[in-house]
Amino acid sequence: MQLLVNALIAGSLAALIAGGLALVYGVLGIFNMALGQLVLIGGYATWWLYQVAGLPLIVSILGGLATGALCTWLTFEVFVNPFYRKHRFLPLVTTIAWSMILDGLILLLFEERPRSIISGLPEGFILWGAHISMQQCVLVSVTVCALCAFGYVFHCTSLGRRLRAVVQNTHASLSLGINAPLLYRAIFIMSGVFAAGGGIFIGIDQNLSPTLGFTYTIKAYAAIIAGGKGNVWGAVLCAYIIALLEQLLVGVHWFNAFYVPAGYQQTVALLFIIGILLLRPQGLFAHKVRSA
Template sequence: MRRAAQPSEYMQLLANALIAGSLAALIAGGLALVYGVLGVFNMALGQLVLFGGYSTWWLHQVVHLPLIPSVLGGLASGALMTWFTFEIFVNPFYKHHRFLPLVTTIAWSMILDGMMLLLFEERPRSILPGLKKTFEIQGARISVEQCILILLTLVALLAFAYVFHRTSFGRKLRAVVQHDSAALSLGINSAVLHRVIFIVSGVFAGAGGIFIGIDQNLSPTFAFPLTIKAYAAIIAGGKGNIWGAIFCAYLIAGLEQVLVGVHWFGAFYVPAGYQQTVALLFIIFFLLLKPSGLFSSQSRTA
């Protein structure tokens, strides 16, 4: 028996899209920054996401630290691992050719996959196991943790927006993104900024991993699909345009929820198996119709 969709169902879809979109935006935002500034593809991104999540799980569930120190520890270890990634697998190569790190970070992603299996074992892990307490807003069911995650993501993005658009440091970052050599010739030390930006992307990725570990669960083979979705968002958003990428991350996540969740024309549902193809179709669609992306800027054309 099917009945017509209720307004509450659309609210639920919106809530679902916000949850999935917040996660995607965290990961894609950092990636877009790295691509915009360094012109480098970091294929080990998904593994760095998992590493941040697993570190938090380990601190909270094995060492039994309280949740907040565990989260901070997870972010810190994500940052350290990203720094290491930069120094060993990106920094020595990207000046020669910006596609070299594509190869080195794929190799690194495979090593990290193996390392995480050894360190954290193959079974799924959850930072906060069990059932979360849910409540209803406008007919949409959502848990306290999810509300906090959505809000924290927003706060993180707003804080980043402030730094990026209103501070001296942010102006230097944008200068490096938009015209690397002009920035250099003004005396802006872009090598240091590159490193900082890469590490910031790792902190955002780690935050995404913690998000997954709290809201769902972590498993070691989860990394590659995460990387692919983040790339879909930055390609669709206009390569190097960080706000375009963040917008598209929310958009793709929203589309995934709507595609499968809506009773189309009151007649049929799209099978759930097609949900994950949305991101890939998005890439193909944009490459065909608008290779420069939804919000392309002239600052970097790949």
């Protein structure tokens, strides 16, 4: 049971980051390799506002999300927008450059020490035999609510219909009067807000460390590729599956003989992807794109 709860917590974090990103891939067809650093910027900004500037937690969280949004907008305007029309693979390289710059900045500003937004041991309780803290309950609930709200907007509102139209065919949606460039920006910034939310999640539940960025980028993209590129819900589901596999790998006493060292945990996403590529190269939940 504890493994399932841990998987739910880790999966919610990964789903939050991967969900927005899958939509970006669906619309723009680009990978943002600075995503992990945007996750950290949201977390570190919240940490700084709460622990150093002494602002209330809610204000600090909103500040962290706003910083993430601002940084993502900057990423789009400087490192993506001028390049992706020339070739959709160019942003893959430019965002690697941006991730290096952000890595350096994070190291200079916040040093290599782990930082926690809420210091001290969290109070917990036992639920069906599993230990879970109040903070983790809130974080998982907020994540699920955010994903549900996103689902509602995406599937049940006119904005969602326009988003889906742009995902399916940009040129056709432009001819119907949809302002696709504005939606590009909105979607990209929204993915950054989700990423910053993930950073705040890490900062509250665990510790922020400058070396985390790359790992989260890879996990999010592993979920996107496994889910079928551009399929938001496939990516969210695969994020939970990968988290569950990670927990099972290191938490189970295999054959009553040995435990797998925790250091191997991050190889799970890789093995999962390789397995899926063998069976279904287009991803688990890939759907056909309509074309004229």
